[in-house]
Amino acid sequence: MHVPDGFLDAPTSIATGVVAAAGIGLALRGARRELDDRTAPMVGLVAAFVFAAQMVNFPVGAGTSGHLLGGALAAVLVGPWSAVLCLSTVLLVQALLMADGGITALGTNVTLMGLVGVGVGYLVFVAVRAVLPRRPAMVVPAAAVGAFASVPAAAAVFTLLFAVGGQASVGIGDVAVAMLGWHTVIGLGEAAVTALVVSAVVATRPDLVHGARPLLAASTLEIRRPGAPAGAEVAR
Template sequence: MHVPDGFINAPVSAACGVVAAGAVAVSLRGARRELDEKTAPLAGLVAAFIFAVQMLNFPVAAGTSGHLLGGALAVILVGPYTGVLCVSVVLLMQGVLFADGGLTALGVNITDMAVVTTVVAYLVFRGLVKVLPRGRRSVTVSAFVASLLSVPAAAVAFTLIYSLGGTTDVSIGKVATAMIGVHVLIGIGEAAITALTVGAVIAVRPDLVHGARGLTTPLKLRVGGELVDAPAATPSPAAARSPRKVWAIGLVTSLVLAGFVSFYASADPDGLEKVAHDKGIDKKAEEHASSDSPLADYGVKDITNSRLSGGLAGVIGVGVTVVAGTGVFWVLRRRRTASEAGPAAVPETEKV
């Protein structure tokens, strides 16, 4: 659903840019409260994994494909604020390095794919885990439903943005019907990927899943005829372990998906591209400002072998994204640590 340059006019693109900048600013502050010594490195990995899986277009209808948006996955694994930042990092890398998603439309893409998907997914997810029985299965089911609904929500958001700033005269009703229809199908694929990923992480390290925190029912003891909370249990060995093994497995998986599996992804246009072509809203699409990038269109320039070119571009993309994402989240984590230390971190000799 990457919106290219020329789909949305300058005033609305600028307005979306302001919304996106505000959302990122709020998320930078909020992420400092979400990140700890475990989630900081994993957040960068989540961004890289989303980048990798977005290269795996899957067929959803005749001549149409879809790919993961990633907002729901990010918000469940690392939290709402950090989730917005994860998807924003991916969109920035894709726009600047791979000519995927217009640079003047970056605000539109962040608003639609990073903000709308995470907000909708978070609200649905939190609502479901409150009413469903506590447990890991409830987290996975909630992740599936939240992901499923977040994708058509993004399609609705794009339609609203296009109704305000579309550069072609097309019936908004037809655009809405086509966009929502195809993205409901894409949402099913997104939901399956998200639920499988969240379920896999919960199975080995539930302590690393942000959406699974606080879902364990406290043990009650009867004392003097009254029920009281049992003393907190000693953290399990799994919770005490470093997340390095999970991080390494996740990184290798991302590299394999982007470097090898992506070659077998569907070549059909994605939902937005298909609707844009069929309804004529791509008539004023502009050439990407980074079209001459060495990695444009997910291929390495001057490498003629398509398998090698695409695979190498995918590996580079995963590497750049994990470095950029991890760097951002480590900085936020260090700032949180510094702010929590406060004056106590200053030696007594310097306080005098």
């Protein structure tokens, strides 16, 4: 999914750079509402995990490989605004230090993986969570569906950008088939990894999972002493 330098023309790259900068600016403000002293360290841990996980590629056939995007995973764990900051930091380090994605294409990569991937993944997650039973364990399948949807969504947006400003001599039809076809397969791997990680955290510390907090509040039990009035003692 990392777009290299020169793959899109200058106007398209500049436009996505402006979109990425605006998205990061909004994320800097929004992240303040998501984090507190207890959950803030999770942002660093999630960014480190996504960075490491993106270095591991898995084959999807015909010599093509994919890797974790991590947008939906980060959004479920630390919130969508904080996830945008996580992905943007990871992509910046990769572009500057590891030549993974071009520097002039940094705005495009942040837009695709940091904004589209996070946004679509989290919106789908919230929609699926709303129709499942209100239990913390239901965060896992909802996160998996959101992760799966985020990958072809990012691929579809890239296809649109290529149609506008693509520099390679490849037909837009071929690009669409290749991107959407293979990234649907890659999305299955994304869903599996996301489900495994989220399930591990939910099983141990569900209170640290941003996407599980509404469900934890809904499942709070009220325990009373025999003969005590309602609300006398509450266990949370």
